[in-house]
Amino acid sequence: MWSKRRVACTRVMIASLTTFVSVLCLGAVATSEHGFATERSAEPSEDTLAMPAVLKNISRVPGTVEVNLVAAPARLALLPGHVTSSYAYNGTVPGPTLDVHEGDHVIIHFRNGLPEPTTIHWHGLHIPAVMDGSPLHPIGPGKRYDYVFTIPRGTAGTYWYHPHPDVRTGFQMAMGLFGAIIVRDANDPLSKSLPDKLLVLSDNRFRPDGSPDIADPSSPQGEIDQENGREGNVLFVNGQVAPVINIRSGETQRWRIVNVSAARIYRLAIPGQMMLHVGDDGGLFEHPREVSEFLLANSERVELLIRGTSSPGSRTSLRTLSYDRYDPHTRPPDWDTAHDLLSLRYLQSPPLAPIALPAVMRRVRALDTTRVTARRVLVLSQGLINNRTMNMSRVDIRSRLGATEIWEIQNVVTMDHPFHLHGFQFQILDRDGVPEPYRSWKDVVNVRKHQTVRVIVRFDDFPGKWMFHCHILDHEDHGMMGILEVRPPLARSRL
Amino acid sequence: MTASIIGLRHVMWIPALGAVLALGAFEPLRSTQHGDPGLRAQLQLGRALVLNHDCNGCHGGADPASDGWLAGMTRPDQEFLIGPCAFNTNAKPCFHTRPRNLTPDNATGLGRFTERQIFNAIRFGLRPEDTPDVAITSMTPGKGNFPLHPHYLAPPMPWPGWRFMSDAELRAVAAYLKRGLKPVVNKVADSEGPPDFWASEYTVDKIGRYPAPAFPTAKEIAPR
Numbered sequence: 001m002w003s004k005r006r007v008a009c010t011r012v013m014i015a016s017l018t019t020f021v022s023v024l025c026l027g028a029v030a031t032s033e034h035g036f037a038t039e040r041s042a043e044p045s046e047d048t049l050a051m052p053a054v055l056k057n058i059s060r061v062p063g064t065v066e067v068n069l070v071a072a073p074a075r076l077a078l079l080p081g082h083v084t085s086s087y088a089y090n091g092t093v094p095g096p097t098l099d100v101h102e103g104d105h106v107i108i109h110f111r112n113g114l115p116e117p118t119t120i121h122w123h124g125l126h127i128p129a130v131m132d133g134s135p136l137h138p139i140g141p142g143k144r145y146d147y148v149f150t151i152p153r154g155t156a157g158t159y160w161y162h163p164h165p166d167v168r169t170g171f172q173m174a175m176g177l178f179g180a181i182i183v184r185d186a187n188d189p190l191s192k193s194l195p196d197k198l199l200v201l202s203d204n205r206f207r208p209d210g211s212p213d214i215a216d217p218s219s220p221q222g223e224i225d226q227e228n229g230r231e232g233n234v235l236f237v238n239g240q241v242a243p244v245i246n247i248r249s250g251e252t253q254r255w256r257i258v259n260v261s262a263a264r265i266y267r268l269a270i271p272g273q274m275m276l277h278v279g280d281d282g283g284l285f286e287h288p289r290e291v292s293e294f295l296l297a298n299s300e301r302v303e304l305l306i307r308g309t310s311s312p313g314s315r316t317s318l319r320t321l322s323y324d325r326y327d328p329h330t331r332p333p334d335w336d337t338a339h340d341l342l343s344l345r346y347l348q349s350p351p352l353a354p355i356a357l358p359a360v361m362r363r364v365r366a367l368d369t370t371r372v373t374a375r376r377v378l379v380l381s382q383g384l385i386n387n388r389t390m391n392m393s394r395v396d397i398r399s400r401l402g403a404t405e406i407w408e409i410q411n412v413v414t415m416d417h418p419f420h421l422h423g424f425q426f427q428i429l430d431r432d433g434v435p436e437p438y439r440s441w442k443d444v445v446n447v448r449k450h451q452t453v454r455v456i457v458r459f460d461d462f463p464g465k466w467m468f469h470c471h472i473l474d475h476e477d478h479g480m481m482g483i484l485e486v487r488p489p490l491a492r493s494r495l
Numbered sequence: 496m497t498a499s500i501i502g503l504r505h506v507m508w509i510p511a512l513g514a515v516l517a518l519g520a521f522e523p524l525r526s527t528q529h530g531d532p533g534l535r536a537q538l539q540l541g542r543a544l545v546l547n548h549d550c551n552g553c554h555g556g557a558d559p560a561s562d563g564w565l566a567g568m569t570r571p572d573q574e575f576l577i578g579p580c581a582f583n584t585n586a587k588p589c590f591h592t593r594p595r596n597l598t599p600d601n602a603t604g605l606g607r608f609t610e611r612q613i614f615n616a617i618r619f620g621l622r623p624e625d626t627p628d629v630a631i632t633s634m635t636p637g638k639g640n641f642p643l644h645p646h647y648l649a650p651p652m653p654w655p656g657w658r659f660m661s662d663a664e665l666r667a668v669a670a671y672l673k674r675g676l677k678p679v680v681n682k683v684a685d686s687e688g689p690p691d692f693w694a695s696e697y698t699v700d701k702i703g704r705y706p707a708p709a710f711p712t713a714k715e716i717a718p719r
Binding site for chain 2: 413
């Protein structure tokens with residue numbers, strides 16, 4: 001009975017199936033696979049991985065960081081060897097890093113030199129809603145805006161900034177607009193002598209002339225991009241392809257990794273060695289976790305301690321392993337291929353003595369589940385949150401200052417959706433009922449296909465309208481977003 | 496029973512399908528106790544339609560008392576192979592499609608979908624997880640609120656034939672699946688398919704018009 005059915009029901013499919021074979025072949029072409037076999041005799045100890053420039057502080061007032069930032073068209077070689085038209089912050093991709101301390105007063109004199117409206121969203125920072133750079137506060141072409149905010153105490157960590165205009169976020173980021181933010185703690189529990197490296201992971205896809213290949217939405221590739229989010233086949237670290245980081249045996253390095261890719265999820269691993277996971281989106285947590293790999297969804301950050309556990313002269317790489325975040329219909333043909341991101345080269349120098357780490361890096365106090373004032377269910381489906389697309393004049397969730405809420409985020413579809421809440425850091429309680437094994441501050445959680453994740457969040461400050469959305473940029477731009485309004489607390493009764 | 500999707504019917508394209516389909520109100524999920532005689536009758540109608548459409552032939556179970564009743568595939572031989580590989584094992588492309596769990600389990604079945612989403616799945620072929628809980632106002636991709644790039648149920652689900660059930664019948668099927676069954680936990684792997692989510696297979700040219708042309712057409716005989 002079964003075999004009969006199988007034959008019968010397949011006959012119709014064959015005639016037109018040949019058409020999409022060519023579509024599938026349009027996927028990734030070249031990867032960042034490369035050989036690292038040849039050892040040079042004169043050993044350079046400098047990394048070829050360059051750190052992005054740091055935004056220059058023009059203020060002389062202690063505790064104040066005042067910087068100039070311009071978004072404008074630029075002629076750059078996003079793909080090495082191909083100068084093309086792009087967008088850039090202060091002329092570089094990635095944009096310069098905003099490097100500040102907890103408690104700093106920050107003034108950013110921003111000018112929009114683009115031919116279209118933009119905003120800057122300070123992803124993960126806990127700052128007033130009007131400074132959040134959401135689509136509610138666009139800055140027109142040629143206009144200036146001063147973003148002014150104070151970095152709250154206790155928020156040391158790695159963040160990033162990017163445009164967040166209505167409908168155009170994916171385009172503007174594909175054109176080159178993104179940069180990192182480092183918030184430092186004057187009393188950082190990790191030694192300041194650790195080499196502190198920032199790794200901004202991005203991907204892009206290019207036309208033969210080296211310009212970003214942004215597919216027509218009605219083309220086959222455009223339809224796939226709308227499903228999967230736009231993935232690139234060239235993988236960058238700080239805008240470089242396959243750079244080198246040097247390490248000494250026994251040495252410990254602190255890597256702050258930011259995934260600014262539109263859709264790609266990185267399953268990070270260093271073959272042959274373990275990594276120490278010490279920080280998440282909102283900074284360090286209590287106890288280091290030894291991990292062999294780490295899943296970094298788009299817009300997430302992670303802090304890893306990389307220890308030189310191999311012998312002098314050896315080499316390995318930071319790789320992204322295969323990870324199936326896709327609906328089976330639009331899974332790219334090379335989805336199960338691993339890609340090297342950078343080469344990790346051990347210097348010939350004699351080993352260093354390993355350092356000791358503090359037993360507790362940073363206390364992360366659990367949000368009190370007994371004080372929860374609301375429980376909400378958010379259903380993520382294809383391009384929708386609770387069956388709706390974004391409407392800028394609608395409020396989807398109303399809450400009040402001082403509220404503590406549990407949000408149950410249900411993904412009912414066959415692909416992952418990384419969920420981001422603006423303005424507030426939350427804690428993950430459990431995934432499919434399995435308690436989260438450690439506690440950290442997060443502003444993004446990747447809700448896997450068919451998964452339910454519960455998070456707890458407290459709206460302790462900053463009333464106003466805040467976005468929550470899928471951080472696959474194509475989904476966000478197509479309206480997989482909603483608005484949370486946090487209103488001032490109710491006036492106390494006079495009775 | 497799968498004949499309805501294999502028939503390459505050459506029907507002239509008639510764009511006048513835009514008639515707004517008034518689907519009526521859906522029964523709210525009032526009670527799981529079947530004390531309401533109207534609900535009991537509706538569930539029995541749904542059950543009868545499920546039986547005489549052989550839903551369990553693919554989705555599992557021999558009769559409503561048997562294990563795995565409508566709970567989705569449990570054995571590899573319940574999988575379908577769609578594409579040239581149905582004839583030649585190694586031919587490409589090859590899509591594995593799998594009868595899913597129709598019981599109202601939240602995590603693995605239809606528990607998270609409303610009865611209207613289930614109705615929309617059988618009437619329009621739209622995957623419930625990709626289709627909002629709304630009345631669909633058109634039959635043409637991009638018109639009304641019918642998705643421009645529809646995500647259709649994987650073959651061989653015979654919705655192109657079953658969409659001709661009446662609104663009341665489809666509502667009864669949805670009510671039976673949601674309110675007449677106990678949830679069973681059975682995770683079925685996602686079906687595979689082409690990047691267009693089968694849109695090129697479910698054109699009017701291939702599956703015909705809905706509603707069907709009025710009787711009698713030139714191919715039919717009406718009694719005098």
